[in-house]
């Protein structure tokens with residue numbers, strides 16, 4: 001799967017079609033060159049608009065094409081606004097792109113950065129609108145993952161995670177690293193490691209492995225976010241697992257944080273697949289906590305069965321000592337509507353001095369954290385937290 005993705009990516013980067021050739025010619029060193037990029041982006045955006053329009057005409061007869069495009073860009077916009085709230089992350093991306101020595105530009109990264117810069121400015125800057133950048137970004141995402149077409153209501157959480165993955169993969173092409181400069185901002189800000197400890201119910205022997213994540217999915221089993229999270233990282237679940245020591249087939253599995261990210265994405269599982277394979281939305285209220293305390297346990301848990309050497313090396317290399325960290329809520333992405341098929345996404349984002357903004361389609365309005373906590377308890381779908389202190 002990964003290989004296929006990389007091949008597709010390679011085709012994207014080295015393809016012979018006109019658009020790709022144009023992209024390869026661009027290097028950002030002067031205002032002239034920036035203007036050239038804008039021209040190409042406008043063309044990309046226009047061609048993607050026409051392409052989308054063709055697709056929608058086939059599906060619907062065309063009369064709602066404009067509405068669907070607006071709806072899709074609004075949904076994508078809600079996901080992006082949530083990510084833009086991670087300001088230091090956007091700043092790192094912006095700095096890396098501006099100082100890149102690579103001749104190759106990446107449309108997705110460039111559009112993301114330009115949109116994050118335009119966020120607080122007026123609609124048009126340098127002759128290109130937010131909508132054009134948004135369409136170019138969607139087309140670039142569709143090149144990598146054809147699921148993100150305008151013909152269906154895309155899942156905002158999937159799109160948000162796709163953005164991180166696509167930026168990380170683009171960064172790999174640009175030579176961004178994990179441990180040395182230029183560091184990949186996605187890995188440095190969003191990735192974290194969790195340790196899964198599986199204990200045999202019969203003989204008590206342990207298997208122990210570390211996995212990397214960019215978000216946590218929380219089943220809505222309690223009425224507050226911190227309890228749902230506590231459940232994931234503390235309460236063991238029983239699972240079928242063959243023990244290498246005694247042959248036992250039942251084990252307890254539990255997770256602990258091995259490292260903590262700067263920005264933590266929590267997805268609340270509001271969409272549930274029924275036995276008839278339809279998706280229903282869960283409207284139960286969940287208390288959104290403005291602050292979370294999260295414990296991190298980087299120490300090795302003296303496993304009976306050793307990790308592989310590579311995993312052991314990972315174990316030794318920790319960004320944080322064993323401690324608790326405080327996280328502050330900075331953005332809430334909500335799905336407003338009664339079912340998965342109707343309704344749309346909007347996001348509430350913190351800005352400076354305790355002010356919050358609601359991004360809903362084209363409308364941007366002022367709000368407060370208190371209102372967000374109160375009004376989004378039945379619709380919050382993705383929560384973004386920023387680490388503010390490490391104990």
Ligand SMILES: [Zn+2]
Pocket residue numbers: 200201202203204205243244245246247248
């Ligand atoms: Zn056993």
